[in-house]
Amino acid sequence: MERRRRVRFAPSPTGPLHMGGVRTALYNYLYAKQADGDFILRIEDTDSQRFVPGAEAYIIEALRWCGIYPDEGVDEAGNVVEVASPKHPHAPYRQSQRRGIYRKYAEELVSRGYAYYAFDTAEELTALRSAAEAEKKTFTYNWETRGSLCNSLTLPADEVARRVAEETGWTIRFKIPENRIVKMDDLIRGHIEVNSNTLDDKVLWKRVDELPTYHLANIVDDHLMEITEVIRGEEWLPSLPLHYLLYEAFGWQDTQPRFAHLSLLLKPDGKGKLSKRDGDRLGFPVFPLRWVNAEGEVSRGYREDGYYPEAFVNMLAFLGWNPGTEQEIFSLDELVKVFSLERVIKSGARFNPDKAKWFNQEYLRMRPIGKLVAEFRAAEGDRVAGFSDEYIGGVLELMRERVHFPTEFHDATLFFFEAPSTYDEAAVAKFWKDDIPAIMPQVRAFIAGLEPFTKEHVGESLEGLIRENGWPMGKVMNTLRLFLVGKSVGPGVAEMMALMGRDEVLSRIDKGIASLK
RNA sequence: GGCGCUAUCGAAUAAGGGUUUAGUUCGCGGCCCUCUCAAGGCUGAAAUCCGGGUUCGAAUCCCGGUAGCGCUACCA
Numbered sequence: 001m002e003r004r005r006r007v008r009f010a011p012s013p014t015g016p017l018h019m020g021g022v023r024t025a026l027y028n029y030l031y032a033k034q035a036d037g038d039f040i041l042r043i044e045d046t047d048s049q050r051f052v053p054g055a056e057a058y059i060i061e062a063l064r065w066c067g068i069y070p071d072e073g074v075d076e077a078g079n080v081v082e083v084a085s086p087k088h089p090h091a092p093y094r095q096s097q098r099r100g101i102y103r104k105y106a107e108e109l110v111s112r113g114y115a116y117y118a119f120d121t122a123e124e125l126t127a128l129r130s131a132a133e134a135e136k137k138t139f140t141y142n143w144e145t146r147g148s149l150c151n152s153l154t155l156p157a158d159e160v161a162r163r164v165a166e167e168t169g170w171t172i173r174f175k176i177p178e179n180r181i182v183k184m185d186d187l188i189r190g191h192i193e194v195n196s197n198t199l200d201d202k203v204l205w206k207r208v209d210e211l212p213t214y215h216l217a218n219i220v221d222d223h224l225m226e227i228t229e230v231i232r233g234e235e236w237l238p239s240l241p242l243h244y245l246l247y248e249a250f251g252w253q254d255t256q257p258r259f260a261h262l263s264l265l266l267k268p269d270g271k272g273k274l275s276k277r278d279g280d281r282l283g284f285p286v287f288p289l290r291w292v293n294a295e296g297e298v299s300r301g302y303r304e305d306g307y308y309p310e311a312f313v314n315m316l317a318f319l320g321w322n323p324g325t326e327q328e329i330f331s332l333d334e335l336v337k338v339f340s341l342e343r344v345i346k347s348g349a350r351f352n353p354d355k356a357k358w359f360n361q362e363y364l365r366m367r368p369i370g371k372l373v374a375e376f377r378a379a380e381g382d383r384v385a386g387f388s389d390e391y392i393g394g395v396l397e398l399m400r401e402r403v404h405f406p407t408e409f410h411d412a413t414l415f416f417f418e419a420p421s422t423y424d425e426a427a428v429a430k431f432w433k434d435d436i437p438a439i440m441p442q443v444r445a446f447i448a449g450l451e452p453f454t455k456e457h458v459g460e461s462l463e464g465l466i467r468e469n470g471w472p473m474g475k476v477m478n479t480l481r482l483f484l485v486g487k488s489v490g491p492g493v494a495e496m497m498a499l500m501g502r503d504e505v506l507s508r509i510d511k512g513i514a515s516l517k
Numbered sequence: 518g519g520c521g522c523u524a525u526c527g528a529a530u531a532a533g534g535g536u537u538u539a540g541u542u543c544g545c546g547g548c549c550c551u552c553u554c555a556a557g558g559c560u561g562a563a564a565u566c567c568g569g570g571u572u573c574g575a576a577u578c579c580c581g582g583u584a585g586c587g588c589u590a591c592c593a
Contacts, residue, residue, distance in 0.1 A: 012593045047592050122591065129590095138518065138589075171591055189522070198520050198589095206591040214593050238521060238588040263523075264586070271585060318542095322530060326541055345530075348586065352528045355543045365556090402555045427553090463552090477552030489554040 003255075005037025007229050009063075009070070010218065012044045013055035016291035016299065017062045019351075020233065020265040020274060023316045027262065028231045029068045030317070030339035040225060041073035043080055043094040046217050048209040052294075056080060056094075062288040065303055066313050067332050090225045095217045102212040105220050105250070106172045106205045110152070114249035115204055117152040117170045119163055122208075124150075142200045143178045172205035174215075174242065174249075182241040187229070187260035187341045194241045202242055215239060219246045222257055231260045231341070234348075260341050263320055266350040274351050284353040288312065306405030307356075311363040315356045320349040329362055361404045372396045376409055384417055391416075394499045398491040416500070419508045420486025423515065427488035431479045432516050439471055440479060444509045453502045459494030483512030 009025040011017060017025075032039040041063070043056055060078050063070070073093035075081050084091040092098055109115035118141075125141070132139035139145070146153055151173070152160040164170060180196040204216040212220075222230060240259060247256040265274040268282060276299055279286035290301035302312045314330055322345075323330070323338045330338070373392045377384060384392060395416045396409065403412055446465050450458055466476050480493050484505065490496065497505045 010593095014593070044593065050592065118591090125591085136518070140519090140589080173591095186522095192521080194521070200589075203591045208591050211591095213591070218593095233587095234522070235587055235593085240521095261522085266586080268528075273586075318529070320529090324531075326531085328542065347523050349530095350528060352543065355529065358543055399555095401557095466552090474552055479552095481553065485553095487553090491554080493552060 003226070003228050005032055005035040005228050006040065006226055007032045007037065007231060008040040008042050008073075008222070008225065008227055010042045010044045010221075010232075011059050012047065012050075013052060013059065014047065014050040015052050015055055015293070016287045016289070017055075017059045018274075018276075019286055019288060019302075019316065021059075022062060022066060022288050022312075023265065023319060024231065024233055024262055025063055025068060026066065026313060026316055027321070027339070027341075027344070030336050031229065031231060031341060032071075033336040034339055037228075038071040039068070040090075040227070041070035041080070041093065042221060042225070043073075043096075044214060044217065045094055045096045046206075046209075046211045046214060048096070048211065058289060058291060065288060065309050067309060090221075095221065096211070098217070098221070099211055101224070102217055102220055103205070106212060106216060109174070109204070109249055110172060112249070113175070115172050115174050116146075117160060117164055118173045118201075118203075119150045119155070119170050121169075140200045141173065142176060143197060146173075146175070146201055169207060171203050171207045173201040174204050174246065176201055176242075176245065182244055184240050184244055185258070186237075186240070187231075187258055188344050189237075189261060189346060192237075192240070196241065196245070199241055202239075215242055215246065219243055219250070223247075223250070223252050223255065226255070227257045229260060230257045231262065234261050234263050237261045260344070262344065263346060263348045265319060266348045268351050268353060273348075282353065284356065306407030307360050308363045308367075308406075311360040312356075314363075315359040319351065320345045329359075329366075357404045364400055364404065364406060367400075369393050369397060372400070372406070375406060379406075380410065387417065391499065398495060398499065402491075415485045415490075419504075419511060420484075422486060423482055423512065424487045427478065427482050428516060431475045431482060431488070434475070435471070436475055436479055437513075437516070439469075439476060440509065440513055442469075443476060443480070444506065444513070447497070447502070447509070448506055450502070453498060455492075455495050455498040458497050459492070462494060479512075480509070483508050 007028045009028045011021055011025075029039045031037075041060070043059075045051055045056075057078070060074055060080070064078065072088050072090070073081055075088070080093050081088040082092045082094070082097060106115065110117060125139075129139045141149065148154070152164075153175075155163075176196050176199045178197065182194050182196055184192045184194070186192060202215055203213050205212055211217075221227075240261070243259075244256075247253055266272065267274050267278040274286060276286050279300070285300045285302045285305050285307075287299050287301050288303060290304040291299045293299070303309070310331060313332055313335070314328075317330065317335050317339070318328065321339070321343055324343055370389075370393075373389050373396060376392060376396060395413050399409060399412050403409065443462075443465070447458075447462070450461055462477075463473070466473050477493050478488050481490055481496075482488055484490075484493070484496050484500070500508075
């Protein structure tokens with residue numbers, strides 16, 4: 001019987017969600033939705049030392065901004081679910097609140113001989129490690145060394161019982177079987193084999209915070225929550241043999257999820273994985289949303305930088321995956337339809353900020369003008385309140401192909417709402433010479449009599465006038481632009497004039513002629 | 518050091534043994550359009566890491582090397 005597809009995104013609330021993490025969440029979401037399955041959010045906060053307040057809320061908000069809403073684990077208000085209900089049957093979805101669940105599974109493994117209590121202190125192990133390092137070796141807690149260390153395998157039973165009863169001072173370690181070839185399959189990478197002798201006896205239960213480690217909590221929760229596929233970052237690939245062995249030890253192989261390990265996101269230049277530093281250095285966001293850490297350090301976000309979530313998601317989807325066709329623009333719903341793990345790339349994907357900007361520009365160009373106007377009004381407030389939707393729409397229509405982000409509209413459209421008060425000096429020097437000061441009043445008089453004042457008529461008439469008189473086209477047109485914009489760059493002169501209206505245009509020309517005299 | 522993963526133009530990727538003169542997108546250069554800036558159209562430069570093997574034929578399969586990355590915590 002085919003099981004209902006259920007996947008999870010299981011971040012650790014140790015800081016803001018990195019764009020690589022968003023991609024992992026996205027792929028999980030797409031994979032789940034494609035089969036009309038469930039996408040679950042689970043908070044893996046078993047590291048009490050690294051917990052960061054606000055990180056959990058950030059993760060949920062970031063996913064929501066992207067349009068990714070978990071089916072399970074987060075309620076409508078955006079809070080992690082703590083109490084079980086028909087919609088959220090596996091609550092709580094925060095591992096720190098599930099500690100009671102894990103303990104018995106850890107102990108079950110000990111009683112069945114798959115794990116053991118270890119009493120070595122952190123200091124003892126550190127000493128062992130540095131001693132080995134001095135001899136250019138590596139200390140590993142494994143099949144070779146466990147027999148000579150302080151644990152329930154080496155100590156007399158009554159001594160073990162006494163120490164365990166003290167309820168403190170012990171960890172539980174998984175007893176990696178000796179000399180086994182662990183055979184694994186990855187949905188993206190194919191078949192992988194590893195000799196168990198290269199593995200170490202990983203801690204399953206931590207003494208320091210009385211919590212399970214990732215390995216135990218993860219396997220137990222994935223089992224309990226009936227997860228069918230685990231799609232996670234490549235950094236987990238080395239622990240895959242341990243996880244296989246854990247499923248085997250628990251006897252859960254029949255429902256063991258399939259695994260898919262995603263490659264890492266790499267920095268745009270040089271070598272290594274994408275980090276916050278790269279964003280600061282090269283000037284692009286690494287996080288979906290702005291984040292301010294405890295020290296007051298600010299990390300910019302895609303949202304605040306003016307990216308549309310649709311563009312961000314589209315760009316992210318293509319970082320390590322492609323549909324096999326030449327189509328590049330996909331909505332989230334379209335991605336759900338065409339996504340497949342088979343087409344996920346195995347090698348690391350280098351992030352390219354230019355391509356990210358291009359995606360945003362594409363979305364800006366596709367955006368309905370009505371939305372653009374409403375968003376512009378909301379951002380600009382009183383400053384543009386007196387202008388009509390038609391006028392603002394015309395302005396944005398003229399400028400949308402000249403910017404990458406809606407946040408650029410403010411600076412780019414200033415002159416549409418207020419006549420320029422200064423004129424670019426280089427442009428003045430270039431155009432305001434020879435006959436131009438004498439010509440412009442004639443042009444002004446001509447414009448005053450133009451009817452109708454449309455883009456087409458203004459454009460053709462103006463061009464005809466300039467040609468008939470043998471005036472220099474470039475100088476005249478650019479001087480007009482200079483009067484309208486204050487600079488020598490911008491939309492077509494006739495288009496701007498038609499939009500601004502005759503009165504405004506004449507007033508700007510008068511102002512310009514007067515200023516440059 | 519050990520273990521694992523990965524390897525196509527500057528970047529993302531396509532080509533799943535022959536359809537390849539290795540395609541597309543971003544970026545870069547040129548031309549066209551043109552009143553400037555964009556946008557658009559056309560176009561140019563630009564890649565199969567190296568070495569063996571399998572095969573009539575290899576970017577594609579296998580082996581070795583090299584390089585990059587990841588892991589090697591009572592972090593996740």
